[in-house]
Amino acid sequence: MAGSAQTSMRFIKNLSSPTPDAAPVFRPLIAAVLTILCGVLPSAGPARARLVQADLARVAAAPAPGARVPLDLAVTDARTDQATTLGRALGGRAALLLPVDYTCGNVCDPMLSMAADALAATGLAAEDYAWVLVGIDPRDDSAAARRMLKETLGQRAAGIRPLIASEAAVATLTAALGYTAIYDAGTDSFAHPAAAMLLTGDGRVARVLSPLALTGRDLRLALTEAGEGQVGGLADRLALLCYGYDAARGLYTPLVERILTVAGIATILGIAVLIFGLIHRTRRRAA
Numbered sequence: 001m002a003g004s005a006q007t008s009m010r011f012i013k014n015l016s017s018p019t020p021d022a023a024p025v026f027r028p029l030i031a032a033v034l035t036i037l038c039g040v041l042p043s044a045g046p047a048r049a050r051l052v053q054a055d056l057a058r059v060a061a062a063p064a065p066g067a068r069v070p071l072d073l074a075v076t077d078a079r080t081d082q083a084t085t086l087g088r089a090l091g092g093r094a095a096l097l098l099p100v101d102y103t104c105g106n107v108c109d110p111m112l113s114m115a116a117d118a119l120a121a122t123g124l125a126a127e128d129y130a131w132v133l134v135g136i137d138p139r140d141d142s143a144a145a146r147r148m149l150k151e152t153l154g155q156r157a158a159g160i161r162p163l164i165a166s167e168a169a170v171a172t173l174t175a176a177l178g179y180t181a182i183y184d185a186g187t188d189s190f191a192h193p194a195a196a197m198l199l200t201g202d203g204r205v206a207r208v209l210s211p212l213a214l215t216g217r218d219l220r221l222a223l224t225e226a227g228e229g230q231v232g233g234l235a236d237r238l239a240l241l242c243y244g245y246d247a248a249r250g251l252y253t254p255l256v257e258r259i260l261t262v263a264g265i266a267t268i269l270g271i272a273v274l275i276f277g278l279i280h281r282t283r284r285r286a287a
Contacts (some may be wrong), residue, residue: 022282051191055182061195063178067205069097069197070120070176075134078145078162086132086173089161090199095130096227097197098211098218099179101190102148102162104142109152111194111211116156121216122223126159129223130234136174136181136192138167177205 055109071087098115100108112133121130135145142164149157174180181192196214198207206226209218 051182051184055184056191057191058180059093059182059191061177061179061193061197061208063176063197063205067176067178069199069203069205070172071116071203073165073173075163075169076142076167078135078142078164081142084163085162086134088204089132089163090130090201090203093128094201094202094206095132095199095224096223097132097134097199099136099174099181099192099195099197100133101136101137101149101181101192102135102144104190104192106189107194107212109148111196112148112152114214115196115211116153118211118214118216118219120156122220123216123221124220131160133162134170134173135162135164135198136190137168138165138170140164193244198222200226 021047069086071085071090075084075086075089076082077084077089096115096119098112100112102108115131119129133145142162145162145164149160149162153160177197179193179195179197181190183190194210194212196209196211197205198209207222209222219250
């Protein structure tokens with residue numbers, strides 16, 4: 001079983017870093033495979049206890065409409081071991097928040113790596129947004145968080161705020177997010193959703209995205225939307241007119257009707273400008 005688990009982990013790491021040309025094709029497959037492995041791999045090993053289907057059915061990330069994170073939630077910054085609050089970590093910016101298990105060896109590492117790749121591909125400046133991790137296992141300490149960042153991301157982890165929270169604080173945050181993870185004592189691991197929360201500057205949950213199938217375009221659109229005019233440019237806000245959020249897939253998809261409407265308006269405006277220019281030129285020649 002140990003050899004099988006090691007082989008599976010190598011398979012995950014290979015899948016999490018496809019070649020640029022293959023990435024758009026493989027990402028949906030990666031998402032499906034890793035979501036399955038998240039529930040299967042923790043059972044590898046000598047322990048016999050396993051979560052039953054009823055337990056796994058409770059694993060979800062489904063925030064209520066208008067859900068907000070508690071900005072005054074007491075947490076510890078794992079980089080400095082200093083006490084702070086979730087609000088200070090977010091800094092009033094649009095934020096990507098990932099609940100993670102800092103000692104998870106199955107899905108969290110690829111999830112973190114793919115999110116880092118997607119953020120790098122957005123082309124946004126680091127100061128435009130916040131990237132915050134919150135540990136869902138209150139037994140994990142700052143050393144575990146720093147070790148995960150170093151081993152998974154290396155230099156790419158520079159802008160991340162890894163946070164540690166008490167059991168009560170974790171329960172408060174996950175309840176606010178509608179985020180349910182189930183602990184399996186037999187394997188000493190969590191079955192948890194592979195989900196990334198997009199927050200507005202005031203802590204409202206704007207979107208729930210799939211970090212396992214996330215692209216730079218999707219994340220840029222999500223941060224632009226969550227930034228409420230503070231992130232991205234005019235082109236990004238115009239793009240949001242043509243793309244809609246697909247909650248079932250956790251991605252932004254083209255909206256054909258909107259695209260046709262925008263294209264139609266642009267065509268009419270173009271024709272109007274052309275006619276106006278021709279009339280103006282004709283009058284100037286007549287004068």
